[in-house]
Amino acid sequence: MEKKIKLIHIIINPVAGKDESVLPVINSTMKEAGIKWEGLITQKAGDGIGFAKAAVKAGVDAIAVYGGDGTVMEAISGMMGSDIPLVILPGGSANVMATELGIPADLNKACTLLGQGQLKMKTIDVGQFDKRYFITGISIGFEADMVTGANRGTKNKFGILAYFISAAKALKKITKVTYHLKIDGQEYKVKGLTCIITNTGNIGFSTISLDKHIDVSDGLLDVLIVRKATISFFNLIMLTLIKRERPHNVELVKHWQGKEICISAKPKQTIQCDGEVLKEMPLHIKVIPGAINVLVPKK
Ligand SMILES: [Mg+2]
Incomplete structure (x- = not known):
């Protein structure tokens, strides 16, 4: 049903809130799954929006976010109008959207589900005010x-x-x-x-x-x-x-x-x-x- 993910851009907030090893987990699980990945590290507010827009332009198969709700919000803001699927890898101190969608809080588990194709598409609403x-x-x-x-x-x-x-x-x-x-x-x-x-x-x-x-x-x-x-x-x-x-x-x-x-x-x-x-x-x-x-x- 879903398109096989071959290339994924992963937006990573390095100060998301959890003190855990991130890159080695992503690298090993993606390698195992045969998914080519590119990591994009945010340094300031707004970076996530730019990275997501660029990923949409590049025509990746999926865009992932490691971070909390703020980082997910930025990625979504840059993805509006695109049907490329979003993958949430919960890394924040508050992961409300991830919890709502039943995404495991454990990074290794979340990456493994992605690698093994154990995910399905769900369409969600987004709120807007001003721009x-x-x-x-x-x-x-x-x-x-x-x-x-x-x-x-x-x-x-x-x-x-x-x-x-x-x-x-x-x-x-x-x-x-x-x-x-x-x-x-x-x-x-x-x-x-x-x-x-x-x-x-x-x-x-x-x-x-x-x-x-x-x-x-x-x-x-x-x-x-x-x-x-x-x-x-x-x-x-x-x-x-x-x-x-x-x-x-x-x-x-x-x-x-x-x-x-x-x-x-x-x-x-x-x-x-x-x-x-x-x-x-x-x-x-x-x-x-x-x-x-x-x-x-x-x-
Ligand atoms: Mg509602």
Whole structure:
């Protein structure tokens, strides 16, 4: 069904977050599989976009990314409009898209699946606002404070723990915000402590979804507003992260789906998109259905 991969360009973020040997693993698994590969090392923001565009031009059979969601987002941004498949080799401290697609976190396993042809094509949606793309989601308020508070130094040292440390810091400055939303023409004004516009359901370090109706291929973005900073909300986080089960208290979270979303917040909030901080507001967001082909495990 899928075209046999003979030539692959691998975009590698050398400061992705995991402290592991990368090139020897890629080299040995690709050699074993008879796949010719070229490694492209990113050095600054934007490099991944340029490498992906060049790979599309070169007509490679697949483009792979070793890195976290930020690097995957760059590769996808450079691949828009192309049907060349993307391979994700999770290497970041947060690998939300890889987790969503069931891609093994272990580099050797992920490379071996590729080498053995144990992958199938899946088409995923991509989000867009202004001229930039996003793959996981955008968050405003508390959730954004939590993600952006986990800086590079902390992420490298503590990995996932960085997000918990950051969450503890963010909890101290929670304020209620008024969100003005327009979802596919329908307007809403809702108070809450954080707003998440998401393409993916998971939060990167468990397979538990924020909501089981969230689907990365359904042509819709999900908008969630967490309304109260109550004990129940923190219980919800704890249950989701530690016990790996989803509580049934839905009164705390307002949930919509749509193709076009416009959002503004008062007072001004921290905004993060795929882990990076944004300044623009209001945001005009839309989904591009079925934008990218990704190779995911068959099983
Ligand atoms: Mg969706």
